[in-house]
Amino acid sequence: MNERKTSDARWVRLVERVRSEKDQSAFAELFGHFAPRVKAFLMKSGADEALAEECAQEVMATVWNKAQLFDPERASVATWVFTIARNRRIDALRKQRRPEPEDLPWGPEHEPDQSETIALQQESEQLGKALAALPENQRVLIERAYFGELSHSEIAAETGLPLGTIKSRIRLALERLRHEMK
Amino acid sequence: MKKMLMTTTIKHHLTDDLLMGYAAGTLPEAFSLVVATHVSLCDECRARLAGYEAVGGAVLEEAPDCAMAEDSFAATMRLIAEMPADERIETDGAAVDHLFPKPLRDYVGGDVEAVHWKSVAGKVRQAVLPTSRDASVRLLYIPAGMAMPDHGHKGTELTMVLQGAFQDEDGLFARGDVEVADEEMEHTPVAAPGPDCICLVATDAPLKFSGFLPRIAQPFIGI
Ligand SMILES: [Zn+2]
Ligand SMILES: [Zn+2]
Numbered sequence: 001m002n003e004r005k006t007s008d009a010r011w012v013r014l015v016e017r018v019r020s021e022k023d024q025s026a027f028a029e030l031f032g033h034f035a036p037r038v039k040a041f042l043m044k045s046g047a048d049e050a051l052a053e054e055c056a057q058e059v060m061a062t063v064w065n066k067a068q069l070f071d072p073e074r075a076s077v078a079t080w081v082f083t084i085a086r087n088r089r090i091d092a093l094r095k096q097r098r099p100e101p102e103d104l105p106w107g108p109e110h111e112p113d114q115s116e117t118i119a120l121q122q123e124s125e126q127l128g129k130a131l132a133a134l135p136e137n138q139r140v141l142i143e144r145a146y147f148g149e150l151s152h153s154e155i156a157a158e159t160g161l162p163l164g165t166i167k168s169r170i171r172l173a174l175e176r177l178r179h180e181m182k
Numbered sequence: 183m184k185k186m187l188m189t190t191t192i193k194h195h196l197t198d199d200l201l202m203g204y205a206a207g208t209l210p211e212a213f214s215l216v217v218a219t220h221v222s223l224c225d226e227c228r229a230r231l232a233g234y235e236a237v238g239g240a241v242l243e244e245a246p247d248c249a250m251a252e253d254s255f256a257a258t259m260r261l262i263a264e265m266p267a268d269e270r271i272e273t274d275g276a277a278v279d280h281l282f283p284k285p286l287r288d289y290v291g292g293d294v295e296a297v298h299w300k301s302v303a304g305k306v307r308q309a310v311l312p313t314s315r316d317a318s319v320r321l322l323y324i325p326a327g328m329a330m331p332d333h334g335h336k337g338t339e340l341t342m343v344l345q346g347a348f349q350d351e352d353g354l355f356a357r358g359d360v361e362v363a364d365e366e367m368e369h370t371p372v373a374a375p376g377p378d379c380i381c382l383v384a385t386d387a388p389l390k391f392s393g394f395l396p397r398i399a400q401p402f403i404g405i
Contacts, residue, residue, distance in 0.1 A: 024259070031255055036247030043248060053251050061261040074232060079239030086207040086238065096314045098207070099215040101231075102222035102284040128240040145206050146241040152203030152213070153338065159202070163233040171229040178225070 008121040011077035019067035027064055030077070035060050038085045044147040045089050055092050059085045071106070072117040073173045076124035089148070104177055116173060123166050130161050192224050194352075194359035200340075201227065205234035210317035212384040215289060216340045216360065219382060222283035223358040281344060286382065289313075290321075294345075294380070297321055304328075317386035324348070324373040324381070332370035337387030339363040341371070346379035348372060 011033075017026035038059050042052040062084050070080050090098045131139060138160055145155050196217060203209045204217040221228050251257070280287060281294045289311045290296050299307040299321075307323040317337075324330065326346060340362055341348075347356040350369040355361055363369065373379035 028255060031258065034242075035250050035254065035258075037242050037245045039250060040245045040248035041242055044245065052248070053254065056250065057254060057258045057261055060258050061265060064258075064262050065265055076236065076239050078243045079232075079236045082238040082242040083235055085242065086205075090207050094314075096211045099211070099218035099285040099288065101218045101228065104228075124236055124239060127236055128243055131237065131240045132244060142237065143241050143244075145202060145208070146238050148206065148208050150206075150208065152199045152209055155199045155202050155206075159237065161237060163230075163237070166236050167229045167233040170232045171225065174225045174229060 008076045008078065008125050009118060012072045012117060012121060015063075015067050015070050015072075015077055015080075018064060019070070030063065031060050034063070034078075034081050038081065041082075041085055041147070042089060042093075044143075045093065046148065047089070047093060051092065055085075055088050059088050062088075069105070071173075072112050073120060074170050076121055078128075079124065093148075104174070104181075106177060107180060110180070116169075120166070120169050120173075123169060127161060127163070127166060134160055191356070192226070192358040194355055194361060195224065196220055196227050196230075196360055197362050198230075200362070201231050202234045202237075205231055205238055210384075210386055211313040212311075212317035212319035213338075213340060213386070215285060215311070215313065215319050216342050216382055216384045218285035219283050220342055220358065220360050222285060281380075286344075299323060306330075317384055319382065319384040322379075322381045322383055324371075324379040326373050326375050326378050329370060329372045332368060334368040335363050335365055335385070335387065337365070337385060340384045342382045344380045344382060346377040347374040348379050348381070349374055 011030065014023075014026040014030050017023040018030070035056050039052045039056040042055050043049065047055065059081070063081060066084075070077070075083075087098050087100075090096050131142065134142070141150075141156065142159055142161075144150055200209065200213065200217060204214055209217065217231075221231055282290060287293055290309075297309045299309050302308050305325045306328065309321045311319050311321065313319055321344075324346075330348075340360060341355070342360045343355050343357050345357065347354055348371045349355070350361070350371040352361060352367075352369065354374065356374075361371075
């Protein structure tokens, strides 16, 4: 497992700079970290190198373009980039439409709550560490599920990962959002 | 607002393997439509799904990186320059109450009025929605009080209630509830009294009917 040199909180700040200032140097840093991982993810999912390169560029262009839709109270940057890459894979490799849940966006004047954001990013890092610490065979099974090699009936429901804390954190964010929507 | 109440009344939720499969992006399109439709109404499953997507983020983070082409960054900036301006966040749906959540409206081409129903038997109607062929999904319209033929399943069957309710061996299913039936399950869903039942049903294998004649047209008496 490679050591993480940058914390998830830093990626959040970089996305915020892309969103508010169209900051190309912040985007270059995100690109340097995420583009090669997205490309590897797509190749593990069955894309050849040329297609993976092309799709990774498109995924990163989407990161730039949809930066204002990123919600640091509900996801880490890695999670958000993963969902964009996953959707690109469904479109490009499986040639299927992707039905997405109805969006629940905060109002335009909403400022992300700093302490909630930090807590969510920390929990995401802990989840990453827990994944890395799983017994080899269990970790490989989860990776294979996300690379698209397992059907849902082959997925074991018990992942052995601490998902409960992230779930309750997001549940709280949703409750505050519902409250704001009233 | 009706929308907010909905999330608290749902009793039957999606299973972990379906949420993880949806997060991983490996479900048949028909199943994804049921998951997206349920999550639109259910904050509990929305939070669980976000947990499984966070696992995807961790998998991506741990992926060994694969060098990008030399001019990759410049090519991406050119892509960005060619892209249309940011898509704005849609806000119109929030104020209006629809029977169908947005992902389902996208497949139907509108709310319930836009469905092209076809008669199945008696007053039971259905509308098959276009998806990839690895599984199928349809809307079913079952008049209140009517029984479906009892049947088993070869694969997985997901049934989500959009209007009215139905009752079977596993309990009462009302708006937002999802029943996940697999090979071990045989059941006879009966539409509850009250408003007619409208369900979204996805299957990845044909159903197995146990009776010689489907009893689909027989009204159920005395629920
Ligand atoms: Zn649910
Ligand atoms: Zn059934």
